[in-house]
Amino acid sequence: xxxxxxxxxxxxxRRLPAKPLRRLAGRTLIEHVVRAAAATRGARTxxxxxxxxxxxxEARRCGGEALLTSAGCASGSDRAxxxxxxxxxxxxxxxxxxxxxxxxxxxxxxxxxxxxDPTAALATVxxxxxxxxxxxxxxxVKVVVDRAGRALYFSRAPLAAGPGDAGGRPFLRHLGxxxxxxxxxxxxxxxxxxxxxxxxxxxxxxxxxxxxAIAVAPIAGEFLSIDTEADxxxxxxQLTSRRGTxxxxx
Numbered sequence: 001x002x003x004x005x006x007x008x009x010x011x012x013x014r015r016l017p018a019k020p021l022r023r024l025a026g027r028t029l030i031e032h033v034v035r036a037a038a039a040t041r042g043a044r045t046x047x048x049x050x051x052x053x054x055x056x057x058e059a060r061r062c063g064g065e066a067l068l069t070s071a072g073c074a075s076g077s078d079r080a081x082x083x084x085x086x087x088x089x090x091x092x093x094x095x096x097x098x099x100x101x102x103x104x105x106x107x108x109x110x111x112x113x114x115x116x117d118p119t120a121a122l123a124t125v126x127x128x129x130x131x132x133x134x135x136x137x138x139x140x141v142k143v144v145v146d147r148a149g150r151a152l153y154f155s156r157a158p159l160a161a162g163p164g165d166a167g168g169r170p171f172l173r174h175l176g177x178x179x180x181x182x183x184x185x186x187x188x189x190x191x192x193x194x195x196x197x198x199x200x201x202x203x204x205x206x207x208x209x210x211x212x213a214i215a216v217a218p219i220a221g222e223f224l225s226i227d228t229e230a231d232x233x234x235x236x237x238q239l240t241s242r243r244g245t246x247x248x249x250x
Contacts, residue, residue, distance in 0.1 A: 001090040001115070003179070004045045005037045005107060006083045007064070008076035009097035011052035015139075015228050020055050020097050022232060025239035027062075029098065029226060030055060034064040036103040037095055043107070048097070049083040074193045075203035077178065081189030084182060092185050096176030100235055101223030103177070110179035113149075113217035120150065121184035121212035124204070125219040129173040132163040139227040141174040141202060143216055151214040154202050172216070175223055178204070184212060 009020040009030055016022065020030040030048065037046045048059035048066045051073070056066035069082040080094040091114065093107050106125050113123035126143050134140045138156040146152055153159070154174055162171030180188070188207055196205040207214060224235050 002044055003091040003093055003111065004047060004087050004089045005040060005043050005093045005095055006080040007033055007037060007048045007095050007097050008079035009048055009050045009055050011055060021058060024232065024235055028058055030058055031062040032100055033097055034059055034062050038063060040104040040107045044089060047083055049079045077203050078189050081185050084185055090182055092180045092182060094178040094180060098226040099176045100226065102221045105221055106175060106177040106219060109217045109219045110177050113215045114179045117215040119213060120215040122178050122180045123215040123217060124178045125217050126172040126174045127219050128170045130163055130170040135162045135171055143172045143174045145216045149216055151208060151216050154204050156200055176225060
């Protein structure tokens with residue numbers, strides 16, 4: 001199946017203003033994500049969908065394509081759906097602009113999960129985490145799944161089966177990579193933001209509330225989501241410790 005990678009990136013951020021343009025080890029955050037996404041085998045294109053010309057210019061400068069989208073998009077997936085209008089692919093992979101890590105691995109894992117579950121509308125990835133601080137952190141998104149590996153719920157709050165429960169078991173930490181079947185993405189964007197989505201500030205809950213099945217694939221590897229100044233500082237330390245490596249997130 002043909003696919004393109006869309007990286008939704010907005011200039012506004014409550015916790016980290018102008019986040020895609022913040023610098024990390026001498027490069028903007030959006031450059032790190034574009035460069036990593038471009039290494040994905042089989043991707044027809046890597047396109048940054050943004051509401052800001054500065055982000056679009058930076059995406060083009062570092063080798064990606066860019067599309068200016070509406071400033072009124074309710075979520076990254078809505079922005080990806082606007083981009084889908086100019087893309088012919090069967091599958092649109094939405095990679096969040098604040099995700100650092102082996103992005104090609106995340107994309108390939110999500111695509112494999114989508115192919116393995118023909119009735120799922122989309123697929124995403126999550127990895128096992130056992131840190132109690134992360135479990136309590138509202139910037140860390142948790143997911144619980146059913147026996148078939150489909151999402152039951154996503155939350156910023158501590159969920160069952162994590163370090164905070166009596167069993168002390170690890171929890172599934174959701175990562176910002178979604179592989180959408182094209183019709184499902186367009187259907188998603190036609191729906192209004194849902195009550196749970198607004199309460200949790202998690203767009204994937206709109207899909208669940210409207211009965212769209214989400215396959216969740218486990219993934220290993222070192223990933224970081226940049227949501228706060230502390231996340232940016234942590235990523236800077238990691239990159240500094242690996243100086244001399246051109247693309248350490250790969």
